[in-house]
Each structure stands twice: as structure tokens, then as C-alpha cells.
Amino acid sequence: MTTQAQLDSYIRVTPAFGVSSSGLWFNSSVLRIRVNDAGNASAPFRTRPRISDLIFRVVGGLRNAAGTSLWMPTNINLTATGSWGAPVITRITLANPLPVAYGPGISVILDFDSAIHTPAGGYNETVLRNRLTFSPPIGVNFEGWVAGAGQNRLVINITTVFAQPGYRSDFLSMVITSTGFQDLQQLYTQGVHVANASADPGILIDNWPALPNPPAPSVVRFEAINANGDMSLTPGDAVEIEFNVPTNWGIAGRTYSSPAQLSWLQPQNVVGGANVSVSFGTSFTGAWITGRILRITYVDTSGCTVRPVASRVFITAAGGIQDSTNTSLTVDALTGFLTGTYVSPVFAQVYAYDNNNYTAYADGDSFTISFNTEMNFTSGTVISQATLDSWFTFSDNLGQGYFGVWSNAYNLQITINDTTGNNVTLDTFRITGKPSGMLQDKNQMTGYIAETSPLAGNGWAQRMYCSCRRHHHRIVD
Numbered sequence: 030m031t032t033q034a035q036l037d038s039y040i041r042v043t044p045a046f047g048v049s050s051s052g053l054w055f056n057s058s059v060l061r062i063r064v065n066d067a068g069n070a071s072a073p074f075r076t077r078p079r080i081s082d083l084i085f086r087v088v089g090g091l092r093n094a095a096g097t098s099l100w101m102p103t104n105i106n107l108t109a110t111g112s113w114g115a116p117v118i119t120r121i122t123l124a125n126p127l128p129v130a131y132g133p134g135i136s137v138i139l140d141f142d143s144a145i146h147t148p149a150g151g152y153n154e155t156v157l158r159n160r161l162t163f164s165p166p167i168g169v170n171f172e173g174w175v176a177g178a179g180q181n182r183l184v185i186n187i188t189t190v191f192a193q194p195g196y197r198s199d200f201l202s203m204v205i206t207s208t209g210f211q212d213l214q215q216l217y218t219q220g221v222h223v224a225n226a227s228a229d230p231g232i233l234i235d236n237w238p239a240l241p242n243p244p245a246p247s248v249v250r251f252e253a254i255n256a257n258g259d260m261s262l263t264p265g266d267a268v269e270i271e272f273n274v275p276t277n278w279g280i281a282g283r284t285y286s287s288p289a290q291l292s293w294l295q296p297q298n299v300v301g302g303a304n305v306s307v308s309f310g311t312s313f314t315g316a317w318i319t320g321r322i323l324r325i326t327y328v329d330t331s332g333c334t335v336r337p338v339a340s341r342v343f344i345t346a347a348g349g350i351q352d353s354t355n356t357s358l359t360v361d362a363l364t365g366f367l368t369g370t371y372v373s374p375v376f377a378q379v380y381a382y383d384n385n386n387y388t389a390y391a392d393g394d395s396f397t398i399s400f401n402t403e404m405n406f407t408s409g410t411v412i413s414q415a416t417l418d419s420w421f422t423f424s425d426n427l428g429q430g431y432f433g434v435w436s437n438a439y440n441l442q443i444t445i446n447d448t449t450g451n452n453v454t455l456d457t458f459r460i461t462g463k464p465s466g467m468l469q470d471k472n473q474m475t476g477y478i479a480e481t482s483p484l485a486g487n488g489w490a491q492r493m494y495c496s497c498r499r500h501h502h503r504i505v506d
């Protein structure tokens with residue numbers, strides 16, 4: 030029986046194993062079938078049928094050596110025991126036996142090509158973790174046992190699943206690395222064996238319930254960026270859209286070279302309760318500067334009507350923004366209103382004027398806040414103490430009474446008419462804008478002013494000290 034055809038005339042084996050095999054009588058009563066070509070040895074699961082699946086069928090021509098017995102009945106099925114060597118995984122089944130949603134009770138079933146030995150204490154979680162690595166991981170806690178008529182099946186029951194909705198993985202590309210499994214007779218011990226669902230199509234059967242998609246990435250920041258540190262809207266100025274998680278295009282570092290490639294970003298303003306389309310301008314580009322941050326950079330600001338405070342951007346699904354694993358829902362959402370500024374700094378200076386009591390800060394003294402950009406007030410407009418307090422935080426306590434008057438669109442003069450309780454010193458005094466006060470420049474180049482001014486200059490006791498503040502020379506009459 031030196032050929033496959035000769036062997037086949039006596040015994041047929043299903044499923045076929047190896048590319049070719051032949052028979053040899055080991056002794057007068059034992060026929061040994063030798064696999065001459067096992068096929069692709071690098072992927073043994075393809076050429077190593079499970080022992081329990083093998084059926085040896087007598088098809089004719091066998092009787093005793095003396096030729097005196099009856100012919101052996103044909104169509105007798107003989108089942109196999111033993112192993113091909115160290116067990117290997119031939120099938121991965123993601124099973125949902127109950128069936129339930131993704132939850133405790135779902136399991137991973139590993140079929141080996143031969144019966145496997147059960148270690149003392151069984152396949153508890155510690156043993157499973159020592160012998161198996163799952164990528165992606167399958168659960169928080171699990172337990173296992175050997176099952177199946179051929180004792181070649183390891184059932185791994187997941188007792189604690191990952192929390193939803195954070196758990197979502199591409200199980201169709203699961204990779205399982207196993208080591209240390211023994212055949213039932215403990216003749217062989219497995220080295221490292223990798224079962225790779227991507228590399229070995231068909232090895233994985235997925236009956237797990239569909240998992241809900243994680244939510245789409247959300248926008249946590251939509252901010253204007255003044256790239257040039259100047260006081261105008263110029264090429265290079267930008268807006269940034271930051272998401273809460275790295276995105277698919279973000280980790281790919283995608284760039285967009287023209288407005289056409291960014292047509293899925295639709296800026297709009299709310300006018301009279303309705304959304305009105307606005308524009309990033311004539312020309313602009315885009316780039317993911319980190320996994321989470323998309324920057325739109327202005328190239329030609331002509332026609333740019335996107336403004337701090339006023340504008341939002343509708344990010345349409347055409348942009349295809351998902352989380353970094355492409356498993357989340359696609360972003361299809363409106364950002365918040367634009368923060369940040371195209372211009373800075375807004376505060377030019379704070380300048381103290383000594384109008385009364387020339388040796389001290391006193392009732393009637395004043396200071397002027399000068400702005401680098403035109404404000405939306407006309408000369409003579411009076412601002413109440415309450416409004417000033419809503420716009421600014423004063424580093425020092427000015428006293429009990431003060432008010433403001435706009436000298437022009439760039440200068441606001443504040444006069445203190447009751448300094449009772451003040452603790453003002455020129456060396457420490459400065460102001461900080463309160464965004465909640467919603468003070469904004471006339472052309473909406475900046476958002477609500479939130480910056481801090483330089484320290485105040487000049488002085489409230491000019492007759493006492495010269496203006497050389499560092500030296501404080503006393504004037505000698």
C-alpha cells in the first residue's frame with residue numbers, strides 16, 4: 030500500500046488529511062498510515078483534522094493473513110484516538126449560548142485538533158491566563174472546562190464582561206496565542222502557537238451579539254487662534270476643533286488642501302433664532318495637528334465671516350470622523366460657539382491719573398483702560414459700577430464707588446468717587462476680563478475678553494513721587 034490509491038482501496042479516511050499518504054503494515058495486525066506530505070506545516074490547523082472528526086472506513090479486501098477468514102465487512106467505521114503531537118487550535122467560536130446580549134454567559138470555544146489534558150485544578154482563570162492571550166481581550170473574568178465527545182474542546186465562559194459602551198473590538202481579527210497545552214496522554218506539550226483569524230480565514234466563527242457602537246467623538250473645544258500675535262484677522266489665523274478622543278483621521282494625520290476638501294464643515298451663525306451659513310473665507314486648509322485636534326488655517330481671509338462668540342460649525346457625516354478604531358458612530362454634530370480670538374492682546378495699558386490729594390489714592394482719582402482694538406462704544410457713554418464689575422475683576426479693591434466713561438472707542442476712563450475701604454497700590458494693580466461679562470470688540474475679532482492687563486502705569490500720587498516708579502525719589506522742594 031505504497032500509494033494513496035492503494036491505500037484508498039482498503040481504507041478511506043475522512044476528512045482527508047495531508048496531501049498524500051501511504052500505508053505500511055507495522056506488523057501482521059497493525060496497519061500504519063503515514064502522512065507523506067502534510068501540506069502547509071506553518072498553519073497546521075489547515076491540514077490537521079481534529080482526531081475526533083476522523084473516520085476510517087473499511088472499503089474492502091481485508092481478511093486474515095492465512096486467507097481463511099471471511100472478508101472484513103465493508104462500510105465499517107473506525108474512530109480515532111491519540112494526537113498528531115502537541116495540540117493546536119483549529120477553530121475559535123465566539124458563542125452566545127443563552128442567547129443574551131453581550132453579558133455574562135457568552136463564551137469563547139477553542140477546538141483543538143486532539144483531546145487535551147486537563148491540569149490539576151482544572152482550567153481556572155489563572156491557568157487560562159497563563160496559557161492563553163487574547164487580542165483583543167475577551168472579558169474581565171472567565172473560567173474554562175474541557176468538553177466535547179473528543180475532549181478536544183475548551184469552553185471559556187466569560188463571567189465578568191467589559192463595561193459597555195466602552196467595549197467594542199474587531200473580533201473578526203482576533204489573535205489567540207496559546208502555549209503549554211498537552212494532548213490527553215501528555216506525550217506532547219505545546220510550544221507557542223498562534224491562531225490568527227485574519228491570517229487564517231475561516232478559523233473564527235462569530236456568534237456574539239452585535240455590540241452597540243460607541244458614541245461618536247464629541248467636540249470639546251472650538252477656538253480661534255491668533256497665529257501672528259497681531260491685532261487683525263490675517264492669513265495664518267486659524268480655528269481649532271478639538272475632540273474628546275483621538276479620531277480615525279486624526280491618528281492618520283490627514284491634511285486637507287482646499288475648501289472643497291473641507292466642505293463637510295459648515296460654519297453658521299445664529300441670526301434671529303435661525304442658523305445662517307457663514308464662511309471660513311476664500312481659501313483655507315485643514316490639518317490634524319494631533320490625534321484629537323483639527324486646525325483650519327486661513328489662507329485668504331476675504332469673505333471670512335466666522336467670528337468668536339457668533340459662529341458654530343456643523344460637522345457633517347461626510348467628514349467621516351469616527352473614533353480611532355473606526356467603530357464609533359460618525360460625527361454629525363454642531364460645535365459650541367467659537368471661543369478664543371483672532372487678535373491679541375486686547376488690553377494696551379492701564380494708566381492711573383492723580384486728580385485729587387496729590388500724595389495718595391483718593392476720591393476723584395481715576396484710571397484709563399486702553400484697548401488695542403476698537404470697542405463698540407461711542408464717546409461719552411457712561412458705564413455703571415455694576416457693569417464694570419461684570420466686565421472686570423480688579424486685582425485690588427478700588428473702594429465703594431466708581432463709574433466709567435468711554436472717552437472714545439479705544440479708551441474707557443474709570444473714576445473712583447468713594448475710595449472707602451480700598452487697598453489699591455500702583456505696584457499691584459491690574460485688571461482681568463470676565464468672560465461672563467460678554468465684553469467684546471466692535472468687529473468681533475475677539476471673544477468675550479478674558480485676558481489680564483499689564484500692571485498699571487503712571488500714578489495716583491504724582492505730586493508726591495516722580496514717575497520713575499522703580500526709584501521712588503522723593504521730591505525735595
Ligand SMILES: [Ca+2]
Nearest residue numbers: 261262263371
Ligand atoms: Ca490675527
Ligand SMILES: [Ca+2]
Nearest residue numbers: 385386389489
Ligand atoms: Ca491722588
